[in-house]
Amino acid sequence: MLTVEPDSLESFARATIEASGATPEIAETVARSLVSSDLVGHSSHGVVRLPYYADQIAAGTVDPTAMPSIEQTGLFHQIDGSGAFGQVTGRRAVELLLETTNEHGVGVVGIRNSGHLGRIGEWADRIADEGLLFSSWVNLQGGAQRIAPPGTADRRLGTNPITFAVPTFDALDFNLLYDGATSQVAHGKIIERDGSGETLPPAWTITESGEPVEYAADFEDQVGALLPLGGTESGHKGFGLAIMAELFASLVGDGPVSTKESQDWAGNGAAFLAIDPSVFTTREAISIRVEALIEYLRSAEPIADDGEVILPGEPEHRTARERRDQGIPIEDAVADNLETVATDRDVEDALPPAFR
Numbered sequence: 001m002l003t004v005e006p007d008s009l010e011s012f013a014r015a016t017i018e019a020s021g022a023t024p025e026i027a028e029t030v031a032r033s034l035v036s037s038d039l040v041g042h043s044s045h046g047v048v049r050l051p052y053y054a055d056q057i058a059a060g061t062v063d064p065t066a067m068p069s070i071e072q073t074g075l076f077h078q079i080d081g082s083g084a085f086g087q088v089t090g091r092r093a094v095e096l097l098l099e100t101t102n103e104h105g106v107g108v109v110g111i112r113n114s115g116h117l118g119r120i121g122e123w124a125d126r127i128a129d130e131g132l133l134f135s136s137w138v139n140l141q142g143g144a145q146r147i148a149p150p151g152t153a154d155r156r157l158g159t160n161p162i163t164f165a166v167p168t169f170d171a172l173d174f175n176l177l178y179d180g181a182t183s184q185v186a187h188g189k190i191i192e193r194d195g196s197g198e199t200l201p202p203a204w205t206i207t208e209s210g211e212p213v214e215y216a217a218d219f220e221d222q223v224g225a226l227l228p229l230g231g232t233e234s235g236h237k238g239f240g241l242a243i244m245a246e247l248f249a250s251l252v253g254d255g256p257v258s259t260k261e262s263q264d265w266a267g268n269g270a271a272f273l274a275i276d277p278s279v280f281t282t283r284e285a286i287s288i289r290v291e292a293l294i295e296y297l298r299s300a301e302p303i304a305d306d307g308e309v310i311l312p313g314e315p316e317h318r319t320a321r322e323r324r325d326q327g328i329p330i331e332d333a334v335a336d337n338l339e340t341v342a343t344d345r346d347v348e349d350a351l352p353p354a355f356r
Contacts, residue, residue: 001330002335002355003326003327003329003354004329004330004352004354004355005327005353006038006039006323006327006328008352008353008354009330009352010035011352012338012347012350012351012352013030013031014028014031015345015347015350016050016054016341016345016347016350017030017031017050017064019347020054020064022065022085023064026065026085026088029087029088029091030085030087033087033091033118033122034047034049034050034087035047035328036122037118039319039320039324039328040119040316040317040319040320041315041316041320041323042121043188043192043328043329043330044187045118045119045186045188047330047338048188048334048337049116049118049188049191050337050338051338051341052116053116054344061115061265061267062083062085062115063082063084064085066082066083066084066085066088067088068080068082068084068088068089069082070096075106075107076110077093077096077108077110078253078254079096079109079110079253080112080113081111081115081268082113083115084114084115085115085116086114086268087115087117087118088115089115090118090122090123091123093109093270093272094127096109097132097272097274098127098132101132101274102130102276105279106273106274106275106279107273107274108271108273109270109271109272110252110253110254110271111249111253111268111269111271111272112253112254112269113255113267113269114268114269116267117138117268117270120136120138120161120270121177121179123136123163124163124165124177124179125165125177127274128166128176128177129167129175131169131277131283132167132276133164133165133166133274133275133276133277134163134164134272135162136161136163136270136271136272137160137244137245137248137249137271138160138162138245138249138269139158139160139246139249139250139257139258139269139270140159140160140258140267141250141255141256141269142256142258142265143158143264143265143267144158144187144265145157145158145258146158146159146183146225146226147160147182147183147225147226147227147228147238147239148226148227149228150228150235152225153206153207153208153210153224154225155222155225155226156258157242157258158242158246158258159182159187159242160182160183160241160242160245160246160249161179161180161181161182161186161245162182162241163177163178163179164178164179167277167286168286168287169283169287169290170287171286171287171290171291172311174313174314174316174317175313176312176313178312178313180229181229182238182242182245183226183227183228183229184203184205184227184230184231184238185201187226189204190216190219191220192334193215193333194216194220194333197215199214200213200214200215200216200219203227203231204226204227205219205224205225206224206225206232207224212224228242249271252270253269253270253271255269294311327354338351338355339351339355
């Protein structure tokens with residue numbers, strides 16, 4: 001495993017994306033977003049995606065020069081991704097949410113036909129950094145089906161993440177942030193293991209025999225499906241959440257839903273919502289409530305000697321602090337794929353020093 005300095009990894013990602021045809025500004029937006037995911041420990045949405053994006057550009061499903069188009073009706077906006085990188089669309093959605101919510105106390109943005117929006121927690125964090133509440137529902141517009149309904153092994157829905165963020169002001173030095181797929185695990189976690197030879201945890205997937213998928217490469221070849229959040233015991237809960245995310249994203253973004261097994265993928269659809277909590281209470285009151293709740297939760301007696309109550313958003317905060325100092329770990333299989341992309345794009349000179 002390599003350990004890579006964050007700035008050099010971002011420079012490499014930027015060079016690779018620009019070499020794929022993106023403008024410098026777009027390449028910088030996408031690269032910063034990818035590396036920010038690696039920084040907080042969600043490498044499933046980090047530079048591991050570069051080969052995947054390169055394939056999309058080659059196939060014509062992502063236009064590296066495109067910009068999203070916007071429709072506005074008062075407090076509400078809809079964004080058509082227009083084949084642009086999802087990170088570009090996500091950044092524009094955040095800008096619109098901030099503009100509208102700061103003026104009116106609430107803002108809603110619907111998204112359709114976006115490229116891969118990346119780690120939704122990034123957009124949630126940016127909204128919460130401005131003192132606003134955030135929630136979102138995301139679907140895959142009927143494509144990239146990977147979740148099986150409980151009791152089956154047939155792929156029917158995308159991983160459809162649901163995200164919430166709450167600013168904590170002076171109570172904590174990070175936002176409370178929940179960002180989770182409605183499947184047992186995000187698909188990117190499987191991508192990370194593709195080519196590594198590492199077996200998949202058995203709780204993640206299911207096949208027609210009722211057994212799990214053993215290897216990531218088999219899953220990528222359409223063997224089996226992801227179990228909904230809750231697995232074989234209580235997957236009906238995750239499946240219900242996945243359906244709600246599918247419909248919220250589709251209805252607010254005015255995009256398609258999953259209706260057939262072979263359905264052309266047009267990227268992510270989403271519903272983003274921001275609320276200014278100061279419309280209802282004060283920042284001081286929010287801080288007091290958050291602090292009181294956290295103190296009560298952390299007073300729970302751990303079963304193990306080294307146990308502790310970990311808050312949503314806290315692992316990412318700790319990991320980012322550590323990786324800024326010590327570097328970002330890159331799995332060998334991921335490093336090999338990045339080297340291949342660098343060769344294909346003739347940007348070997350941009351590879352971080354750790355690769356050489």
